[in-house]
Amino acid sequence: MGEVVDAGKKEANGSLADLNPTVVFVLGGPGSGKGTQCANIVRHFGFTHLSAGDLLRAEIKSGSENGTMISNMIKEGKIVPSEVTIKLLERAMLENGNDKFLIDGFPRNEENRAAFEAVTKIEPSFVLFFDCSDEEMERRLLGRNQGREDDNIETIRKRFKVFQDSSLPVIEYYNSKGKVRKIDAGRPVEEVYESVKAIFEPKNEKAD
Ligand SMILES: Nc1ncnc2c1ncn2[C@@H]1O[C@H](COP(=O)(O)OP(=O)(O)O)[C@@H](O)[C@H]1O
Numbered sequence: 001m002g003e004v005v006d007a008g009k010k011e012a013n014g015s016l017a018d019l020n021p022t023v024v025f026v027l028g029g030p031g032s033g034k035g036t037q038c039a040n041i042v043r044h045f046g047f048t049h050l051s052a053g054d055l056l057r058a059e060i061k062s063g064s065e066n067g068t069m070i071s072n073m074i075k076e077g078k079i080v081p082s083e084v085t086i087k088l089l090e091r092a093m094l095e096n097g098n099d100k101f102l103i104d105g106f107p108r109n110e111e112n113r114a115a116f117e118a119v120t121k122i123e124p125s126f127v128l129f130f131d132c133s134d135e136e137m138e139r140r141l142l143g144r145n146q147g148r149e150d151d152n153i154e155t156i157r158k159r160f161k162v163f164q165d166s167s168l169p170v171i172e173y174y175n176s177k178g179k180v181r182k183i184d185a186g187r188p189v190e191e192v193y194e195s196v197k198a199i200f201e202p203k204n205e206k207a208d
């Protein structure tokens with residue numbers, strides 16, 4: 001029996017287990033260029049880009065009951081409880097229906113990592129790590145001009161500390177599993193993308 005489907009509205013159908021998506025985590029400090037490079041990857045390699053920060057900001061705008069809590073945490077540079085962020089990521093994956101996702105800015109701490117694994121049973125294929133100096137990231141964030149409440153020097157310093165203390169250990173964890181692809185993100189956008197592309201392109205392996 002055929003079902004009438006409203007093509008304009010995507011339904012969150014099925015489960016993540018059915019979808020069994022390919023996931024690449026895109027990590028790096030604030031301002032390292034995660035969002036910029038994800039836009040390039042989407043154009044060439046057919047992934048869907050999900051930024052945890054964008055999903056949280058959309059949740060604030062939607063007037064959700066968690067909005068005030070999320071907004072306060074972002075202003076303080078703190079990491080929102082995993083439960084909230086994981087629900088948003090799960091919903092976005094199921095609504096979208098693609099089976100290849102770049103998850104940008106997540107997992108940002110050990111709690112994010114362990115909870116995502118426990119809830120979704122998804123293991124990332126690999127982790128892109130954009131490595132960039134604090135000086136360069138600070139310059140970029142202060143010039144970003146997206147009207148973000150957290151792109152001020154006081155919050156930026158807090159975000160750098162959270163990255164050092166909470167996010168780098170997650171990258172170390174994946175590094176110990178051989179999953180990290182580290183990229184020098186301090187170079188111009190096009191140069192960084194050349195390195196990114198080489199990671200996503202199928203390898204032309206020589207027979208011996
Ligand atoms: N390689 C680069 N060189 C200079 N500026 C960059 C580079 N990559 C991104 N930017 C700029 O820096 C700011 C932060 O980039 P963004 O992609 O939003 O980083 P993230 O998502 O990691 O915080 C943006 O204004 C962006 O245009």
Ligand SMILES: Nc1ccn([C@H]2C[C@H](O)[C@@H](COP(=O)(O)OP(=O)(O)O)O2)c(=O)n1
Binds near residue numbers: 079
């Ligand atoms: N996994 C995540 C990702 C982001 N957040 C919150 C806390 C972060 O400082 C803000 C902004 O994240 P976002 O990835 O958009 O920031 P950057 O692109 O790294 O500058 O959102 C979170 O609580 N948990």
Ligand SMILES: [Mg+2]
Binds near residue numbers: 034035051105
């Ligand atoms: Mg970003």
